[in-house]
Amino acid sequence: MDADWILIHKIRTGDEAAIDAFVRKYYQSILKYCFYKTSDEMIAEDLTQETFYHFFKSFSTYKHKGKLANYLYTIAGNLCKDYWQTEDKIHFEELTESVQAEADSDNEKAKVMDAVERLPKEFKDVILMHYFYDMKLQEIAASEGISLPLVKYRLKRGKEMLKSFLG
Numbered sequence: 001m002d003a004d005w006i007l008i009h010k011i012r013t014g015d016e017a018a019i020d021a022f023v024r025k026y027y028q029s030i031l032k033y034c035f036y037k038t039s040d041e042m043i044a045e046d047l048t049q050e051t052f053y054h055f056f057k058s059f060s061t062y063k064h065k066g067k068l069a070n071y072l073y074t075i076a077g078n079l080c081k082d083y084w085q086t087e088d089k090i091h092f093e094e095l096t097e098s099v100q101a102e103a104d105s106d107n108e109k110a111k112v113m114d115a116v117e118r119l120p121k122e123f124k125d126v127i128l129m130h131y132f133y134d135m136k137l138q139e140i141a142a143s144e145g146i147s148l149p150l151v152k153y154r155l156k157r158g159k160e161m162l163k164s165f166l167g
Contacts, residue, residue, distance in 0.1 A: 004068040011059070023052055026069065029135075030076050033143045036133045037080035047083060051076040069142040077143070115165035123158035126151055 007025075010018035030051050035044035054075050055062075062071070116124055125144065129135040137155070141148045 008062070008068070019056075026072055027052075029069065029139045029142075030072055032129075032133050032135050032139065033073060033076055034080060036129050036135065036143075037077070038083065043083065047076060047079045050079050054079070067142065069139075070145065073143040073145075111166060112162075115162050118165055119158055119161055123154050123161060126154040127158045127162070130155060 007018050007022050031044055031048045034047040038044050126140055129140045137148060137151050141151045
């Protein structure tokens with residue numbers, strides 16, 4: 001039995017310490033992921049809480065088949081998509097453009113951000129999540145629904161592309 005299965009079993013029996021342990025175990029990872037998707041601390045906090053709310057609301061029907069982290073990232077990802085679809089918000093690309101405009105005084109930051117923006121999306125996402133949002137490689141793999149070796153490849157290849165862009 002894995003640790004998640006044991007936690008789920010204890011939660012189903014009403015063990016409040018298990019609920020607390022579960023939230024503590026996944027909270028920071030989900031918060032980082034939501035912050036990556038929204039670039040807003042307060043919105044990320046709200047979406048993280050919503051993720052756990054939705055998980056516990058549907059907990060009685062949850063079937064522990066795969067990794068629990070993947071299920072939580074799926075809920076969080078759907079909530080982030082809903083956030084962008086239901087609100088008239090600026091998109092990530094527009095946000096990074098405004099950040100770049102503010103960083104023009106610091107030429108190095110502007111060059112790096114320009115280079116990051118030139119990366120293909122799959123490489124850019126992994127670079128941003130790992131270096132800008134401090135997500136662990138395992139967290140990135142779970143949040144993107146890809147294998148750990150693929151995350152490592154995209155990180156390595158993304159860094160190579162950045163080096164060539166920056167000359």
